[in-house]
Amino acid sequence: MGKAEQTMSFCLLGGKLMLRYGGETYRVEDTMYRMAKAAGMHNVNSFVTLTGIFLAFRTEDGQDYMQMIRVRERFQDLSKVTSVNQVSREFTHGNLSIEEATNQLTDIEKAPMNYPLWLIYLASGVGGATFSFLIGNSFPDILPAFIGGLITTVSLVLYQKFLKVKFFSEFLAAVSGVLAAVLLETSGLVQNMDQVVIGTLIPLVPGVPLTNSVRDLMSGDLVAGVARGAEAAVTSLSIAAGTVVSLSILYL
Numbered sequence: 001m002g003k004a005e006q007t008m009s010f011c012l013l014g015g016k017l018m019l020r021y022g023g024e025t026y027r028v029e030d031t032m033y034r035m036a037k038a039a040g041m042h043n044v045n046s047f048v049t050l051t052g053i054f055l056a057f058r059t060e061d062g063q064d065y066m067q068m069i070r071v072r073e074r075f076q077d078l079s080k081v082t083s084v085n086q087v088s089r090e091f092t093h094g095n096l097s098i099e100e101a102t103n104q105l106t107d108i109e110k111a112p113m114n115y116p117l118w119l120i121y122l123a124s125g126v127g128g129a130t131f132s133f134l135i136g137n138s139f140p141d142i143l144p145a146f147i148g149g150l151i152t153t154v155s156l157v158l159y160q161k162f163l164k165v166k167f168f169s170e171f172l173a174a175v176s177g178v179l180a181a182v183l184l185e186t187s188g189l190v191q192n193m194d195q196v197v198i199g200t201l202i203p204l205v206p207g208v209p210l211t212n213s214v215r216d217l218m219s220g221d222l223v224a225g226v227a228r229g230a231e232a233a234v235t236s237l238s239i240a241a242g243t244v245v246s247l248s249i250l251y252l
Helices: 003-020 025-038 078-092 098-110 117-136 139-163 166-186 193-204 207-218 222-251
Strands: 042-048 052-058 064-070
Touching: 003 025, 003 042, 003 052, 003 064, 003 078, 003 098, 025 042, 025 052, 025 078, 025 207, 078 098, 117 139, 117 193, 139 166, 139 193, 166 193, 166 222, 193 222, 207 222
Parallel strands: none
Antiparallel strands: 042 052, 052 064
């Protein structure tokens, strides 16, 4: 593999990892640009959308190269984004060769996500409980909100595993979470139903996509910003639809 092909693969791998695990569009473009320039390429141009990465550059002997890749899966693991950033900095500063940097990126890609599922479940329950207390100020409803948030996240992971459809999985997870809250109310554990439902649904709220959408729009990446905003909006609609459907079935 020649230097140009090696540089292209290296830069696209770094960009793919950053975009897949929650990096902003402008950060992905800037990282690939710096890596390609550090590898000795000229006329470097990168364009990133929510589902695709384009990279073009010119070698020292005047040959032009351009390639694109699709990014079909997206997760939230900002620790991997930080790791890719660190590899990029070390490469651009000359501390790593392109082979060493590529090997490190491959290790990052193969490594499991830094947070085990049990910790994600626990954090979702704690997040739902604390947020519900901030909304309703009812201390006895902290436990039901914790249970509801936990059930919502477990349901979401299971639905995504078998259905492979993100928005429908979020819809079903919202239905499961609200049904769990209603069952807890029926058992007499809930005093403020609104507070518990809000705490139950908080783990589904698309905070990172919405934040990245605003940051992309502020940096001038209108296509990616609007796409991320649309993704966050559809997720919000899925949550709302799941809540309405479950409450309608139970109370009408």
